Amino acid sequence: MNKWLFSMLVILTTFLMGSSFAIGKIGLSYTTPLLLVGIRFSLAGVIMAIAVRLLRIPHPKAFFQWIKIAVIGSFQTAGVMSCIFLSLRTISAGQSSILTFMNPLLVVIFGTIFMKLSYSLRQWTGVILGFIGVFITLGAKLSFEIGSILAYLSAVSWAIGTLLIKKWGNEFNTWVLTAYQMLFGGIILLMGSLILENPYFRITGTSISIVLWLAIMASIVQFAGWFYLLQKGDPGKTSAFLFLAPFFGVLSGWLILDETINWYVTIGGLCIFTGIFLVNWTSSRKMEAGSLETSLNK
Template sequence: MNKWLFAFLVVLTTSLMGSAFTIGKIGLAYATPIMLVALRFLLAGVLMAIIVKCLRIPYPKHVSVWLKIALIGFFQTAAVMGCIFVSLRTITAGQSSILTFTNPLLVVLFGTLFMKMTYSWRQWLGVILGFIGVLITLGAQVDLRIGTLYGFLSAISWAIGTLLIKKWGTQINTWVLTAYQMLFGGLILFVGSFLLEDPSFQITPISIAILVWLALMASIVQFAVWFYLLQKGDPGKTSAFLFLAPFFGVLTGWLLLDESISWNVILGGVCIFIGIFLVNWTARLRMEREAIHHDAKL
């Protein structure tokens, strides 16, 4: 792929990931958090399901596979996005995005504890540095707000969803999984909205524009570009660019919401970005060494 096209697509998808926190926070003026994110993923899931149907992509034939998709939808969409949007009530979009994007660090930790995965010392260094970054980021907040807890829970849920996708993803077509995990996640969130909050959504031109943007640009377009990059390039190298997403979350929060950026957020964010990069960059080096070793054997 042309390097300039690659760079443009990387900036596009990570800016959509990060700015979704800011746009979502703006949307909370018109809707309750769980209802807003439920409508976002119901709309995105339905549209992607229609696309999958039009492309005649085969569906899973066994109920067990659909249950796996639903479970992934619970962790990857319902729990992650529900926690993010609830967190935005009490913390800034920048802080929420930084906390959420610690998930690659948690993937290493959970993968070691529960799936017997092995990682290099550089990846563990990345994990330690990342958690130090989280502590620095939150250092100025002696009284941890409830939004901070939800930010951490979103990262934990995303890490669990990532490991489930790693475990079961090979059994399911990528586009079917993407479409229906969003749809199942949206349905779970819709029910959860009536159980956990007094749901509301004000229908105005601005609220509709926010909902459409979140569903189309921040969900369908963002997923499509990200999967395209993963398919066309080295997954380990591409994943290293995820550290740009919280940067865009902080940047758009500052530009659109006039959120202040304190020294601890900047320093902690830098530590987290380096930690995430170490985790993913080391994975890329290992894949390259394995490929060289494989070629040598041939």
């Protein structure tokens, strides 16, 4: 692939990943958190499901395969997005994005414990450095705000979703899996909104634009662009650029929401970015689990 095209697509997709935190926080002025992400992913899932049907891409036939997709969606979409958008009520978009994108570090830990996967010394160094960065980002104190805990839980849910995709993903076409896990996740989020919230949606030009941006640009376009990069380039090395997403999360929070970037957030963020880079940087002959979560990134 042309280096300029590769660079532009990397910047575009990671910008869409990171900036969705700030744009989502603006959206919370018009609706409740679970309803916002429920609408976002139900809409994105419906659009993609129609597309894969029209393209006649093979769909699962066994009932338990659909159950597996629903389980993936419950972690990869519902769990991750509910925790992110609930966290945005009490912490900054930048801090939420930094904590959420530590998921590659958790993949190494969970993969070792539950799936007996093996990782290199470099990757474990990245994990240790990343967790040091988390400690610094939180102000070098152990008393977490509820928003910080929720953002961390979003990373946990994302890591679980990643490992489930590693375990079951070969049974499905990637586009079909993406479409329906988003749709199932969106439906779960809408049900959660009805049960756990007093949902409302204030219809304005801005609120509609935010939903469309999150559903189309920050979900469908972002995923399509990133998956294209993984297909055309070295998947392991391409995934190393995931560290740009929390960078854009912090930057967009500063530019769009006028959020203050504290010195310890900057230092902690740099540690986490470096840790993510070390975890994801793999050779073309051996793409390890740390890079897989990006294939279904929102």
